[in-house]
Amino acid sequence: xxxxxxxxxxxxxxxxxxxxxxxxxxxxxxxxxxxxxxxxxxxxxxxxxxxxxxxxxxxxxxxxxxxxxxxxxxxxxxxxxxxxxxxxxxxxxxxxxxxxxxxxxxxxxxxxxxxxxxxxxxxxxxxxxxxxxxxxxxxxxxxxxx
Ligand code: HEC
Numbered sequence: 001x002x003x004x005x006x007x008x009x010x011x012x013x014x015x016x017x018x019x020x021x022x023x024x025x026x027x028x029x030x031x032x033x034x035x036x037x038x039x040x041x042x043x044x045x046x047x048x049x050x051x052x053x054x055x056x057x058x059x060x061x062x063x064x065x066x067x068x069x070x071x072x073x074x075x076x077x078x079x080x081x082x083x084x085x086x087x088x089x090x091x092x093x094x095x096x097x098x099x100x101x102x103x104x105x106x107x108x109x110x111x112x113x114x115x116x117x118x119x120x121x122x123x124x125x126x127x128x129x130x131x132x133x134x135x136x137x138x139x140x141x142x143x144x145x146x
Contacts, residue, residue: 018043019086019133041079042086045072046136053122053143056105060115060145069106074099086132094128115145 039047049070056066076095081087101117101124108114122143129137 018082019135040082042076042081045076045079048072049125050136050139050143053118053125056114056118057143057145060111060118063111065108065111065114067106070102073102088132091128091132094124094131098124098128119144 049072052068052070056068059066076099077092098121101120104117105114105121108117122140125140125143126137129140
Protein backbone atom coordinates (compact mmCIF):
# COMPACT_ATOMS: atom_id res chain seq x y z
CA UNK A 1 0.00 0.00 0.00
CA UNK A 2 2.77 2.42 0.97
CA UNK A 3 4.56 1.57 -2.27
CA UNK A 4 1.49 2.48 -4.29
CA UNK A 5 1.20 5.77 -2.44
CA UNK A 6 4.82 6.67 -3.15
CA UNK A 7 4.45 5.70 -6.77
CA UNK A 8 1.36 7.81 -7.22
CA UNK A 9 2.95 10.82 -5.60
CA UNK A 10 5.90 10.49 -7.99
CA UNK A 11 3.46 10.24 -10.84
CA UNK A 12 1.70 13.31 -9.51
CA UNK A 13 4.94 15.25 -9.67
CA UNK A 14 5.54 14.18 -13.23
CA UNK A 15 2.08 15.26 -14.24
CA UNK A 16 2.76 18.66 -12.70
CA UNK A 17 6.07 18.95 -14.53
CA UNK A 18 4.70 18.17 -17.98
CA UNK A 19 1.37 18.59 -19.75
CA UNK A 20 -1.49 16.89 -18.00
CA UNK A 21 -3.45 14.85 -20.51
CA UNK A 22 -5.81 11.93 -20.07
CA UNK A 23 -3.23 9.33 -21.00
CA UNK A 24 -0.76 10.60 -18.44
CA UNK A 25 -3.21 10.16 -15.62
CA UNK A 26 -3.59 6.42 -16.00
CA UNK A 27 -2.21 4.14 -13.29
CA UNK A 28 1.42 3.12 -13.70
CA UNK A 29 2.05 -0.06 -15.63
CA UNK A 30 4.57 -2.72 -14.78
CA UNK A 31 7.24 -1.56 -17.21
CA UNK A 32 6.48 2.08 -16.82
CA UNK A 33 9.60 4.22 -16.29
CA UNK A 34 9.64 7.97 -15.89
CA UNK A 35 11.26 9.74 -18.82
CA UNK A 36 12.44 12.66 -16.73
CA UNK A 37 15.96 12.41 -18.10
CA UNK A 38 14.93 12.48 -21.72
CA UNK A 39 13.01 15.66 -22.42
CA UNK A 40 11.82 16.08 -26.00
CA UNK A 41 13.32 18.71 -28.31
CA UNK A 42 10.23 20.83 -27.80
CA UNK A 43 10.36 20.46 -24.01
CA UNK A 44 13.98 21.65 -24.03
CA UNK A 45 13.07 24.74 -26.03
CA UNK A 46 10.26 25.41 -23.56
CA UNK A 47 12.60 25.11 -20.58
CA UNK A 48 15.00 27.58 -22.22
CA UNK A 49 12.18 30.00 -22.87
CA UNK A 50 10.90 29.66 -19.35
CA UNK A 51 14.34 30.45 -17.96
CA UNK A 52 14.87 33.34 -20.34
CA UNK A 53 11.46 34.78 -19.44
CA UNK A 54 12.23 34.50 -15.72
CA UNK A 55 15.48 36.41 -16.24
CA UNK A 56 13.75 39.07 -18.31
CA UNK A 57 11.07 39.50 -15.66
CA UNK A 58 13.79 40.03 -13.04
CA UNK A 59 15.59 42.65 -15.16
CA UNK A 60 12.39 44.48 -15.97
CA UNK A 61 11.39 44.58 -12.33
CA UNK A 62 14.71 46.26 -11.64
CA UNK A 63 13.96 48.79 -14.34
CA UNK A 64 16.33 47.35 -16.93
CA UNK A 65 15.75 46.37 -20.54
CA UNK A 66 16.74 42.81 -21.37
CA UNK A 67 18.37 42.44 -24.78
CA UNK A 68 18.47 38.59 -24.77
CA UNK A 69 17.19 37.07 -27.98
CA UNK A 70 16.45 33.35 -28.00
CA UNK A 71 17.94 31.41 -30.88
CA UNK A 72 16.16 28.16 -30.15
CA UNK A 73 12.56 29.22 -29.97
CA UNK A 74 12.37 29.72 -33.71
CA UNK A 75 12.73 25.94 -34.12
CA UNK A 76 9.55 25.39 -32.09
CA UNK A 77 7.63 24.65 -35.28
CA UNK A 78 9.87 21.74 -36.35
CA UNK A 79 10.90 20.41 -32.90
CA UNK A 80 9.65 16.97 -31.87
CA UNK A 81 7.23 16.89 -28.93
CA UNK A 82 7.07 14.26 -26.17
CA UNK A 83 3.83 12.95 -27.66
CA UNK A 84 2.45 13.63 -31.13
CA UNK A 85 -0.90 14.98 -29.86
CA UNK A 86 0.98 17.83 -28.14
CA UNK A 87 1.47 19.34 -31.58
CA UNK A 88 -1.96 18.76 -33.00
CA UNK A 89 -3.69 20.73 -35.70
CA UNK A 90 -3.42 24.45 -35.12
CA UNK A 91 -0.06 24.32 -33.35
CA UNK A 92 1.76 26.14 -36.13
CA UNK A 93 -0.47 29.24 -36.21
CA UNK A 94 -0.05 29.57 -32.43
CA UNK A 95 3.71 29.21 -32.77
CA UNK A 96 3.88 31.79 -35.57
CA UNK A 97 1.76 34.26 -33.70
CA UNK A 98 3.90 33.68 -30.61
CA UNK A 99 7.10 34.38 -32.58
CA UNK A 100 5.61 37.61 -33.94
CA UNK A 101 4.77 38.79 -30.43
CA UNK A 102 8.14 37.67 -29.14
CA UNK A 103 9.90 39.85 -31.71
CA UNK A 104 8.16 42.93 -30.34
CA UNK A 105 10.03 42.45 -27.07
CA UNK A 106 13.24 43.20 -28.89
CA UNK A 107 11.86 46.19 -30.70
CA UNK A 108 11.20 47.83 -27.34
CA UNK A 109 13.49 50.69 -26.38
CA UNK A 110 11.83 51.64 -23.11
CA UNK A 111 11.26 49.54 -20.01
CA UNK A 112 7.52 50.27 -19.95
CA UNK A 113 7.18 49.19 -23.58
CA UNK A 114 9.17 46.02 -23.00
CA UNK A 115 7.06 45.14 -19.95
CA UNK A 116 3.94 45.44 -22.07
CA UNK A 117 5.49 43.29 -24.82
CA UNK A 118 6.71 40.76 -22.27
CA UNK A 119 3.24 40.45 -20.75
CA UNK A 120 1.75 40.05 -24.23
CA UNK A 121 4.22 37.23 -24.78
CA UNK A 122 3.07 35.55 -21.54
CA UNK A 123 -0.53 35.80 -22.84
CA UNK A 124 0.65 34.04 -26.01
CA UNK A 125 2.43 31.30 -24.00
CA UNK A 126 -0.80 30.68 -22.13
CA UNK A 127 -2.98 30.80 -25.25
CA UNK A 128 -1.05 27.94 -26.81
CA UNK A 129 -0.81 26.06 -23.53
CA UNK A 130 -4.55 26.25 -22.98
CA UNK A 131 -4.96 24.31 -26.20
CA UNK A 132 -1.98 21.95 -26.22
CA UNK A 133 -0.41 21.59 -22.80
CA UNK A 134 -2.29 22.93 -19.81
CA UNK A 135 -0.01 21.46 -17.10
CA UNK A 136 2.53 24.30 -16.80
CA UNK A 137 0.02 27.20 -16.99
CA UNK A 138 0.20 28.12 -13.31
CA UNK A 139 4.00 28.32 -13.59
CA UNK A 140 3.76 30.44 -16.73
CA UNK A 141 1.36 32.88 -15.04
CA UNK A 142 4.12 33.74 -12.57
CA UNK A 143 6.08 35.28 -15.44
CA UNK A 144 3.82 38.32 -15.69
CA UNK A 145 5.47 41.59 -14.71
CA UNK A 146 2.88 43.41 -12.62
C1 HEC B 1 2.80 27.19 -29.90
C2 HEC B 1 2.51 26.55 -28.63
C3 HEC B 1 3.31 26.91 -27.40
C4 HEC B 1 3.79 28.14 -27.02
C5 HEC B 1 3.65 29.47 -27.73
C6 HEC B 1 4.46 27.93 -25.77
N1 HEC B 1 4.40 26.61 -25.39
FE1 HEC B 1 5.29 25.78 -23.75
N2 HEC B 1 4.76 23.93 -24.40
C7 HEC B 1 4.01 23.66 -25.52
C8 HEC B 1 3.91 22.22 -25.69
C9 HEC B 1 3.16 21.49 -26.80
C10 HEC B 1 4.64 21.63 -24.63
C11 HEC B 1 4.91 20.15 -24.37
C12 HEC B 1 6.26 19.84 -24.99
C13 HEC B 1 6.69 18.42 -24.86
O1 HEC B 1 6.52 17.83 -23.78
O2 HEC B 1 7.26 17.92 -25.82
C14 HEC B 1 5.14 22.75 -23.82
C15 HEC B 1 5.87 22.59 -22.64
C16 HEC B 1 6.24 23.63 -21.80
C17 HEC B 1 6.85 23.47 -20.50
C18 HEC B 1 7.18 22.14 -19.84
C19 HEC B 1 8.53 21.68 -20.38
C20 HEC B 1 9.01 20.41 -19.71
O3 HEC B 1 9.93 20.53 -18.91
O4 HEC B 1 8.43 19.35 -19.98
C21 HEC B 1 7.06 24.73 -19.99
C22 HEC B 1 7.67 25.10 -18.65
C23 HEC B 1 6.59 25.66 -20.99
N3 HEC B 1 6.09 24.97 -22.07
C24 HEC B 1 6.66 27.04 -20.85
C25 HEC B 1 6.34 27.94 -21.87
C26 HEC B 1 6.58 29.36 -21.79
C27 HEC B 1 7.17 30.09 -20.60
C28 HEC B 1 6.15 29.88 -22.98
C29 HEC B 1 6.20 31.31 -23.42
C30 HEC B 1 7.46 32.02 -23.23
C31 HEC B 1 5.63 28.79 -23.78
N4 HEC B 1 5.77 27.62 -23.08
C32 HEC B 1 5.08 28.95 -25.04
C33 HEC B 1 3.43 24.58 -26.37
C34 HEC B 1 3.71 25.94 -26.37
